[in-house]
Amino acid sequence: MHADGGIARVVLLAGPSGSGKSYVARRCGVPVLPLDDFYLNGDDPRLPRVGDGPATGPNPAPVDWESPASWDATAAVAAIELLARTGSVEVPHYDISVDRCTGYERLELRGARVFVAEGIFAAEIAAACRDRGVLAGAYALRRPRGVTFCRRLARDLREHRKPPAVLLRRGVRLYHDESRVLTRQAALGCRPASAATVRRTIIAAAGTSTARQTALS
Template sequence: MTDCSPVHRVVLLAGPSGSGKSRLARESGLPVLNLDHFYRDGDDPGMPRHPDLGIIDWDDPRAWDAERAVETLVQLCRTGSAQVPVYDIAHDRTVGAEPFSVGAAPVFVAEGLFAADIVDACKARGILADAIVLHRRPWKNFLRRLVRDLAEHRKPPLTLLRRGRQLMRAEREIVERQRALGARPASAQDVRQALRDAAGTTSGMP
C-alpha cells in the first residue's frame, strides 16, 4: 500500500559502522536523521547477544526497531516533523526524545547501519528518494570507528578493539547484505554527488 502525496522524501544512507556516513550526510546541507537512535532497549528480551563478547550485538538487525523507524520516516515525509528517540549505547537504552524537523527541504537523509533494511518498506510507502550503501576500505573504517567509540566511551577499550577487529573482517559481507536489500554501493565521492543532486531536487514529486 502506498501513502498518498508525501511532502518530503528520504535518502537512506547505509554503511558499516565507522564508514563516515554521518559526516557525509552533514556535509550535504540536507536535514539528517540518525537512524541508530532507533535501537531497542537492552533489557528487551529479544535483543541478540554477541556469542564471543557477551554483550548486545549492535550489528544484528534484530537489535533495531525497523517498524518504529519507518513510521517515523512516514510522519516526517507527510508532515515535516516528528519526535525522535535519543539512544545512549553506553546505557543500552532510549534516554529521551527530541523534535526533528525537515523544514522546507524536499528531501532529507536518514543514515544508519540498518538503513538498507527498510528500503522496501519506504518504497511501499512512497517516500523513498534514493538508497545508498557507503563502501570504503575496511581498515580505515576500523580506525575511524575505534577513535569515535573511544572518544564517546561507548564500551570498555578492550571490548571496542575486539569488536572492531571482528567487524573489519565481516565488512565486505555487511556491504553485500545491504546491497542485496536494495541499497546501491557508492564511494564517498559518489555519495557526495548523490546528496548534492538530492539537495537540488525540486518540491514537485511524482
C-alpha cells in the same frame, strides 16, 4: 506536507559501522535522521543474543548488537514516513554507553524536499520506504577497510562507548565482516558508493548545495 500538497522523500544511507555515514550526511545540506537512535533498550526481551544463547540466568549470553533484530525497524519506518508527510517528527535519543533511549527531540524539515536517514541498518528498511512512496534513493557508503577500522575505533574511544578492550575486539571482528555487510546491504537495495558520490547525489536530489538548517528542539 508542503504547500503544494507534495511530500518530502528520504535518501537512506547505510554502510559498515565507522564508515562515516553521519559525517557524510551532515555535509549534504539537508536534514538528517540518525537511525542508530532506534536501537532497542538494553533490557528489552526481544534483543537477540550471541549464538542464540540465554538472555537470563547465571551466565546470560551477550546481546548481538550487530544483528538487525536489535533495532526497531517498525519505529524507524514510521518516523520516516511521518517526517516525509508532515515535515515534523519526534525522534529518540539513544545513549550507547548505557544501552537505552535517554530522551526525545523534534526534527523539523522546514520545507526541505529531501532528507537523509543514516545508520548501519538503513538497508533493512529500503523496501518498506519504497512501498510507502517516500524513498528517493538508497546507498551503502564504501571505504577501504583499514580506513573504516581506524575511523570506528577512534570514534568509539572518543565517545567512551564501551571499555577499550571491548571496542578493539569488536573492531577486529567488524573488519573481517565488512565485505559481508556491504554485500547484504547491496542485496537489500542500497547501491555501494564512495563518500563523494553519495554527497553529490544527495545534493543533486535536494536541488541545492547550500546547507539548510535542521531544527532540533
